[in-house]
Amino acid sequence: MKMFSRAYNLFIKDLRSELRTRYAINALIMFILVAISVILFSIGNEKIPPQLTAGLYWVVIFFSAMSGLSRAFVSEEEKGTTLTLQLVANADIVFSGKLLFNLSLTFFINLIITFLYAAFFEDFVINNFSLFLITFFFGNIGLAISSTIIASIIAKAGAKGTLYPVLSFPILLPLILTCVQLTIFCFDGINIENSVYELAIVISYDIVMITISYLLFDFIWKE
Amino acid sequence: MNEYSLEIKNLSKKFGRRQVFNNINLSINENTIFGISGANGSGKSTFMKIVAGVLTQDQGKVIHYINNTPINSEKLLNHIGFVSPYLVLYEEFTAEENLIIFSKIRGINYDVEYTKYLFNQLNLYKRRKEIIKTYSSGMKQRMKYIFALIHKPNLLLLDEPTSNLDSEGKSTVYSIVNSFSKEKIVIIASNEEQDLEFCKDILHLENYK
Numbered sequence: 001m002k003m004f005s006r007a008y009n010l011f012i013k014d015l016r017s018e019l020r021t022r023y024a025i026n027a028l029i030m031f032i033l034v035a036i037s038v039i040l041f042s043i044g045n046e047k048i049p050p051q052l053t054a055g056l057y058w059v060v061i062f063f064s065a066m067s068g069l070s071r072a073f074v075s076e077e078e079k080g081t082t083l084t085l086q087l088v089a090n091a092d093i094v095f096s097g098k099l100l101f102n103l104s105l106t107f108f109i110n111l112i113i114t115f116l117y118a119a120f121f122e123d124f125v126i127n128n129f130s131l132f133l134i135t136f137f138f139g140n141i142g143l144a145i146s147s148t149i150i151a152s153i154i155a156k157a158g159a160k161g162t163l164y165p166v167l168s169f170p171i172l173l174p175l176i177l178t179c180v181q182l183t184i185f186c187f188d189g190i191n192i193e194n195s196v197y198e199l200a201i202v203i204s205y206d207i208v209m210i211t212i213s214y215l216l217f218d219f220i221w222k223e
Numbered sequence: 224m225n226e227y228s229l230e231i232k233n234l235s236k237k238f239g240r241r242q243v244f245n246n247i248n249l250s251i252n253e254n255t256i257f258g259i260s261g262a263n264g265s266g267k268s269t270f271m272k273i274v275a276g277v278l279t280q281d282q283g284k285v286i287h288y289i290n291n292t293p294i295n296s297e298k299l300l301n302h303i304g305f306v307s308p309y310l311v312l313y314e315e316f317t318a319e320e321n322l323i324i325f326s327k328i329r330g331i332n333y334d335v336e337y338t339k340y341l342f343n344q345l346n347l348y349k350r351r352k353e354i355i356k357t358y359s360s361g362m363k364q365r366m367k368y369i370f371a372l373i374h375k376p377n378l379l380l381l382d383e384p385t386s387n388l389d390s391e392g393k394s395t396v397y398s399i400v401n402s403f404s405k406e407k408i409v410i411i412a413s414n415e416e417q418d419l420e421f422c423k424d425i426l427h428l429e430n431y432k
Binding site for chain 1: 272275277278279296297300303305307309310311312313314315316324325327328329330370
């Protein structure tokens with residue numbers, strides 16, 4: 001319980017820091033607006049199939065994660081506060097705090113993306129809302145966990161900007177592909193019973209990634 | 224009162240092929256000011272980080288004891304106070320906010336009276352509600368002492384303790400070091416003769432290559 005409270009306080013520190021410095025949030029919102037506008041202009045009056053709509057939806061989610069979620073660790077490294085954090089909290093508390101921050105950022109940003117898609121894309125019609133909620137929930141958790149651990153790995157590297165998407169792409173590919181498939185199921189109104197295989201992949205992915213992350217982070221954090 | 228001691232066995236560290244230091248053995252008991260000296264790049268900061276548990280060694284062990292019982296790594300951080308020029312506090316927060324945040328993350332109570340005492344001792348009380356970004360380098364260095372002492376540690380690790388400080392700041396630091404070392408352990412890593420004058424023993428890192 002005390003560990004959770006300490007991690008929560010680290011999350012609150014990151015949240016207050018973000019609200020003061022606008023380190024990630026402004027860049028993320030601008031990215032989303034630009035990406036969705038470009039897609040809308042490109043499509044014009046064309047009618048696009050649900051497969052493409054689902055794919056474009058997760059492409060925007062993937063790249064917004066790439067442009068914002070690395071900040072959790074990169075900002076500490078750039079500000080030079082990594083050592084300070086190492087002196088006040090153990091690795092599991094730091095990872096939990098950063099994960100909480102990335103989870104809230106992921107859910108916040110992806111809710112905006114979903115509302116914008118629902119408002120501007122005619123074909124973004126969800127016929128199985130409960131399946132969409134489950135996909136959105138577990139997909140975002142997987143995205144936040146993977147992005148957090150990859151961010152901690154690349155934070156100390158020189159070419160962070162390039163390395164982050166390069167490392168993230170193969171790690172996030174199984175999650176993104178399965179989430180695209182599940183989103184297509186949501187558009188087609190397919191039952192949860194008929195989506196169990198894909199849902200199991202997403203949930204298993206989340207469990208594997210969180211286990212690996214907690215096992216690895218201690219080594220990453222101590223150099 | 225808790226008895227704190229530190230034992231270092233066969234400590235070695237390499238960066239790539241470069242041997243920073245090799246086979247350091249020492250034991251430090253309470254009421255001690257211990258010095259680490261060495262030229263620039265000799266590994267003083269590396270040694271201090273390893274003792275603080277934030278950097279891993281290649282070989283050997285660093286064991287911290289309280290009442291002759293080894294402290295596990297999860298609880299170690301709350302026994303250590305660390306000051307160094309490369310330590311950076313959160314510049315977007317005020318001095319007071321920094322201390323409240325660190326206390327909460329450490330899982331300890333924020334002691335208002337003790338913090339006020341530290342702010343007064345380091346002559347920062349009037350500026351406590353200003354963001355760290357507006358502080359001069361000397362004020363930042365003094366603020367690091369408050370950061371290092373607020374959780375009442377048993378071991379104070381001071382890497383270049385008087386860097387950026389004026390003569391008044393240096394006197395304050397020496398007075399803190401002397402009073403702290405009456406009950407606890409202070410390790411000072413420095414090249415300044417004045418800083419090392421207080422040390423009972425000095426380890427010269429050049430002898431451990």
